[in-house]
Amino acid sequence: MVGLKEIKNSFLHLLFPHVCAGCGSDIISEESALCMRCLVEMPETNFHIHANNPIEKIFWGRLPVTNATAQYYFTKESLMQHLMHQFKYKGNKDLGRQLGRLIGDDIQQTNRFKNVDALIPLPLFPAKEKRRGYNQATILCQGIAEVMDLEILENVIIRPQPTETQTKKGRMERWQNIEGKFQLLQPEKIRNKHVLLVDDVITTGATLEACGQELMKVENIKLSIATLCYSSR
DSSP states (O other): OOOHHHHHHHHHHHHSOOBOTTTOOBOSOTTOSSOHHHHHHSOBOOGGGOTTOHHHHHTTTTOOOSOEEEEEEOOTTSHHHHHHHHHHHSOOHHHHHHHHHHHHHHHTTSGGGTTOOEEEEOOOOHHHHHHHSSOHHHHHHHHHHHHHOOEEOSSSEEOOSOOOOOTTOOHHHHHHHHTTOOEESOGGGTTTOEEEEEEEEESSOHHHHHHHHHHTTSTTOEEEEEEEEEOOO
């Protein structure tokens, strides 16, 4: 027998359709921003399972990362590019939190990330965050935290200086653009801890490296990295 809750949800769906952020198809459940077909089609990397994966290799000789992963492959004109656009520029924070939960679901199943103590979202320059209305890395952290029951530390490190967009820059240009642009504010909060630095996408790793180098100034810290997407360009 159909319950009152199901009837109410169906009625509300007729008045205010809830559609998939990926393909636009109807979704009855308000708890998901994605339909099952899009969830299945999202190109998982499975890097969280494997040591010495392509994300960890990015930082070899550059940053002493304990473990690193990216959840999905990113390519132009793909489902993931569309989802990233919806999340970052169209204000779909529910989608971002669900993507964060998907990251959390996977990394909590491997011993490689089981000793993480706290999450640190890669900070944005304040004016940029104000224009967008949120930091996408913080939204991802909220989803991960729901699954893994971890503290989110937003003010440990900040990005007080603006930078040019990294999109069309090469590896060296990206590093020159971002070097020295992060500042530790509360090092005592991460002393003797294993922190997971979170961002939406990694390409050359320059931004995460610059932030990570500042974090590594803290005594006895362990640093791991997780991003939503990996773009090999």
